[in-house]
Amino acid sequence: MSAKDSPSDKPSPNAARSGAGPRRLKVALLGCGTVGAQVARILLQDAAELAARSGAQLELIGIAVRNTATRRDVQLPAELFTTDAASLIDQADVVIELLGGLDPAGTYIQRALRRGASVITGNKALIAAEGAGLGALAAENGAQLRYEAAVAGAIPILRPIADSLAGDHITKVLGIVNGTTNFILDAMDSTGAAFGDVLAEAQQLGYAEADPTADVEGHDAAAKAAILASLAFHTEVAMDQVHCQGITQITAQDVADAKASGYVIKLLAIAERTAAGISARVHPALLERSHPLASVRGAFNAVFVEAENAGDLMFYGAGAGGAPTASAVMGDVVSVARRLAAGGPLPLSSHTSPATLVDFAHIDTRYWIGLSVSDQPGMLARIATVFAEHGVSIEAMNQSAADDGSAHLRILTHRGAEAALSSTVQALGALDTVASVTSVLRVEGN
Amino acid sequence: MSAKDSPSDKPSPNAARSGAGPRRLKVALLGCGTVGAQVARILLQDAAELAARSGAQLELIGIAVRNTATRRDVQLPAELFTTDAASLIDQADVVIELLGGLDPAGTYIQRALRRGASVITGNKALIAAEGAGLGALAAENGAQLRYEAAVAGAIPILRPIADSLAGDHITKVLGIVNGTTNFILDAMDSTGAAFGDVLAEAQQLGYAEADPTADVEGHDAAAKAAILASLAFHTEVAMDQVHCQGITQITAQDVADAKASGYVIKLLAIAERTAAGISARVHPALLERSHPLASVRGAFNAVFVEAENAGDLMFYGAGAGGAPTASAVMGDVVSVARRLAAGGPLPLSSHTSPATLVDFAHIDTRYWIGLSVSDQPGMLARIATVFAEHGVSIEAMNQSAADDGSAHLRILTHRGAEAALSSTVQALGALDTVASVTSVLRVEGN
Numbered sequence: 001m002s003a004k005d006s007p008s009d010k011p012s013p014n015a016a017r018s019g020a021g022p023r024r025l026k027v028a029l030l031g032c033g034t035v036g037a038q039v040a041r042i043l044l045q046d047a048a049e050l051a052a053r054s055g056a057q058l059e060l061i062g063i064a065v066r067n068t069a070t071r072r073d074v075q076l077p078a079e080l081f082t083t084d085a086a087s088l089i090d091q092a093d094v095v096i097e098l099l100g101g102l103d104p105a106g107t108y109i110q111r112a113l114r115r116g117a118s119v120i121t122g123n124k125a126l127i128a129a130e131g132a133g134l135g136a137l138a139a140e141n142g143a144q145l146r147y148e149a150a151v152a153g154a155i156p157i158l159r160p161i162a163d164s165l166a167g168d169h170i171t172k173v174l175g176i177v178n179g180t181t182n183f184i185l186d187a188m189d190s191t192g193a194a195f196g197d198v199l200a201e202a203q204q205l206g207y208a209e210a211d212p213t214a215d216v217e218g219h220d221a222a223a224k225a226a227i228l229a230s231l232a233f234h235t236e237v238a239m240d241q242v243h244c245q246g247i248t249q250i251t252a253q254d255v256a257d258a259k260a261s262g263y264v265i266k267l268l269a270i271a272e273r274t275a276a277g278i279s280a281r282v283h284p285a286l287l288e289r290s291h292p293l294a295s296v297r298g299a300f301n302a303v304f305v306e307a308e309n310a311g312d313l314m315f316y317g318a319g320a321g322g323a324p325t326a327s328a329v330m331g332d333v334v335s336v337a338r339r340l341a342a343g344g345p346l347p348l349s350s351h352t353s354p355a356t357l358v359d360f361a362h363i364d365t366r367y368w369i370g371l372s373v374s375d376q377p378g379m380l381a382r383i384a385t386v387f388a389e390h391g392v393s394i395e396a397m398n399q400s401a402a403d404d405g406s407a408h409l410r411i412l413t414h415r416g417a418e419a420a421l422s423s424t425v426q427a428l429g430a431l432d433t434v435a436s437v438t439s440v441l442r443v444e445g446n
Numbered sequence: 447m448s449a450k451d452s453p454s455d456k457p458s459p460n461a462a463r464s465g466a467g468p469r470r471l472k473v474a475l476l477g478c479g480t481v482g483a484q485v486a487r488i489l490l491q492d493a494a495e496l497a498a499r500s501g502a503q504l505e506l507i508g509i510a511v512r513n514t515a516t517r518r519d520v521q522l523p524a525e526l527f528t529t530d531a532a533s534l535i536d537q538a539d540v541v542i543e544l545l546g547g548l549d550p551a552g553t554y555i556q557r558a559l560r561r562g563a564s565v566i567t568g569n570k571a572l573i574a575a576e577g578a579g580l581g582a583l584a585a586e587n588g589a590q591l592r593y594e595a596a597v598a599g600a601i602p603i604l605r606p607i608a609d610s611l612a613g614d615h616i617t618k619v620l621g622i623v624n625g626t627t628n629f630i631l632d633a634m635d636s637t638g639a640a641f642g643d644v645l646a647e648a649q650q651l652g653y654a655e656a657d658p659t660a661d662v663e664g665h666d667a668a669a670k671a672a673i674l675a676s677l678a679f680h681t682e683v684a685m686d687q688v689h690c691q692g693i694t695q696i697t698a699q700d701v702a703d704a705k706a707s708g709y710v711i712k713l714l715a716i717a718e719r720t721a722a723g724i725s726a727r728v729h730p731a732l733l734e735r736s737h738p739l740a741s742v743r744g745a746f747n748a749v750f751v752e753a754e755n756a757g758d759l760m761f762y763g764a765g766a767g768g769a770p771t772a773s774a775v776m777g778d779v780v781s782v783a784r785r786l787a788a789g790g791p792l793p794l795s796s797h798t799s800p801a802t803l804v805d806f807a808h809i810d811t812r813y814w815i816g817l818s819v820s821d822q823p824g825m826l827a828r829i830a831t832v833f834a835e836h837g838v839s840i841e842a843m844n845q846s847a848a849d850d851g852s853a854h855l856r857i858l859t860h861r862g863a864e865a866a867l868s869s870t871v872q873a874l875g876a877l878d879t880v881a882s883v884t885s886v887l888r889v890e891g892n
Contacts, residue, residue, distance in 0.1 A: 167776025330613025344790020
């Protein structure tokens with residue numbers, strides 16, 4: 001054990017009341033990428049204002065990076081940089097983790113919390129995987145753990161859900177929480193272009209990574225869905241409990257047909273509570289164009305919340321980017337600093353209960369099915385019979401002729417269980433009048 | 447002094463840690479109108495959940511009303527009702543004030559805070575008039591004062607501004623914070639009807655009061671603008687410092703012309719910080735239809751926030767109504783209860799500085815001017831000369847012929863000082879080619 005690990009060096013939450021003048025808080029920053037560089041800038045530039053806001057002097061004592069030679073923002077004082085994250089953590093009252101990824105970020109956060117240092121992170125993957133355990137570790141050690149920046153960048157959404165709506169019952173959360181996929185779907189909607197072409201354009205413009213898998217397959221949104229479901233329903237939903245489907249199968253035809261019917265296709269992170277339990281899922285969905293989420297354009301994010309008393313709420317803003325995400329991090333920093341400056345015990349966090357998750361097969365949803373069919377007598381009757389046999393009722397059907405003499409059919413169902421809808425689609429695919437099932441999408445928002 | 451006023455009967459914030467089991471908190475409700483009845487219902491129905499959320503048992507000990515015979519919601523236990531508000535306050539740990547108006551609400555709140563009881567209120571008029579003094583009184587007595595429900599009903603907006611954005615710099619807040627006027631303007635926009643007709647319809651539907659003055663003249667929005675400006679800029683702006691103009695002069699022609707040019711007219715509560723100081727104002731304004739606030743329909747509210755790091759954010763939801771407003775009240779109740787259950791000192795609230803208010807004549811804005819003119823040679827040249835003489839530059843001009851042979855002119859200016867724009871309009875009115883200045887509206891949102 002080094003001298004830095006001795007008990008006398010532990011952060012002392014109650015020290016504030018004994019000393020004269022504002023409390024000094026040592027802040028360690030882990031990571032100096034796009035967001036970290038902005039956080040460092042704000043901590044240095046706005047020191048006086050942050051002290052007025054929080055009641056504590058926030059002193060940036062160091063920035064841990066993997067290699068000090070490659071740090072991005074050379075305008076920051078060189079002496080702040082170190083490769084020794086552990087030593088930095090062991091001197092800090094507040095640790096800001098912006099490394100991303102599970103490891104070593106998780107190890108560092110645990111090290112900080114065990115010392116009683118408070119932690120602010122924007123690490124959605126880590127919180128989705130280990131949030132409950134880290135929260136418990138923070139509580140055991142009288143430390144605070146905050147992660148507003150992990151979902152929807154600059155938008156204050158986690159605190160409104162956890163605090164402002166704490167006296168209400170949230171029934172559903174629908175979020176556009178991935179800017180890359182919203183940029184792609186919005187461009188497909190406005191230009192009529194195909195997924196692959198728009199993805200390539202998004203990569204050129206910097207809206208999509210060279211390896212876009214985490215975004216376009218919905219994994220990034222799934223981590224956020226787990227966090228939203230956990231907070232909205234006072235429970236613990238892990239990322240691997242989130243049903244996840246991305247947008248790679250969405251065709252230009254899907255987008256055009258949806259548009260013609262008054263819908264827009266969005267990738268939604270959904271957290272829902274029904275009598276049967278909680279459902280957390282990510283999939284593309286049709287939304288009516290009059291829905292508040294339908295007008296969320298480009299790389300913007302928005303989270304739509306339905307609560308029993310509050311009714312419908314929406315929170316809108318930038319979902320990513322250095323300065324916007326840094327704004328969310330700094331909101332958490334000020335909040336943590338206010339508590340540390342006041343001293344005394346932390347308010348209890350909301351009691352959580354184990355989640356009863358509804359199997360994806362049992363969620364209630366509506367399907368919008370695209371079929372390529374041979375236009376022969378009795379075709380519609382045979383298709384309608386398949387729906388009837390599975391107890392699924394049809395809300396609307398639309399037929400258009402294709403160039404090759406076949407027909408293109410779009411069927412919108414009423415609400416039904418996912419399993420019934422899914423087996424209906426299987427049975428439709430087996431009909432000899434059906435050449436192919438061209439698409440299956442769900443409808444949300446009403 | 448009665449026995450109830452004795453020191454031993456004061457709420458004791460630190461008691462929580464000494465006793466076994468969850469802390470019991472006595473809650474007094476003042477007022478049982480539309481919102482109060484919903485708050486009482488939630489406190490009784492959701493007692494177990496509220497305890498899980500807050501860590502404290504919330505016990506509704508009484509509801510003070512003016513006349514127990516006229517209480518609205520007969521499903522509430524009759525024994526809860528009393529006309530003796532003072533005695534009720536003197537027994538409470540938490541007081542929820544939903545009477546509205548300055549008096550006796552202000553007296554009651556002071557009585558509660560002096561005892562160290564925490565107060566939750568939805569009283570925008572009182573907070574706009576006396577918020578700073580009440581906040582200081584709360585701090586002196588170690589009590590909490592919360593008023594999320596005072597602005598934009600169910601929408602969590604005050605806490606995001608005060609807490610989530612505490613590490614950022616807000617530059618501007620544009621709010622649609624009055625449902626009645628938004629309902630009227632939205633109906634005028636969709637139907638083309640005149641103000642008076644739509645107002646009458648809104649009164650029939652219950653969206654407007656029999657005496658609609660506070661809404662249509664902008665007074666209600668001005669109280670909210672004062673609160674938003676105070677929180678956004680860490681200062682104290684009183685309601686009488688808010689420049690206020692209502693919507694009674696908006697004509698069907700204004701709405702139609704705005705629509706034809708791609709704008710919508712909204713009544714905005716504006717809080718803005720420029721190099722010259724702070725401006726807080728309420729007036730109708732043109733917004734481009736692509737602006738996120740433009741699509742806020744009916745009686746809904748929304749608050750658009752521009753911050754240096756976060757960029758543009760928007761918060762949207764129900765601005766009034768019993769259950770939605772009760773949701774905001776209950777969010778504050780849980781938050782207050784969590785702190786009381788934890789015990790210990792309160793975090794310091796953000797330091798405020800006196801406001802340097804910009805005189806309305808010096809704000810920077812754009813005008814949209816309607817003129818009825820006689821269409822004679824040189825008319826446009828004379829009008830353009832007036833603009834040039836006042837140093838105001840024209841962005842767009844649009845002329846249409848009226849039935850009587852005169853012409854209707856719409857002029858959109860570039861940005862200029864309010865005083866220069868206003869004297870330009872005066873000079874235009876004095877021209878003999880100008881029959882009348884039919885409207886003067888400002889343009890916001892870019």
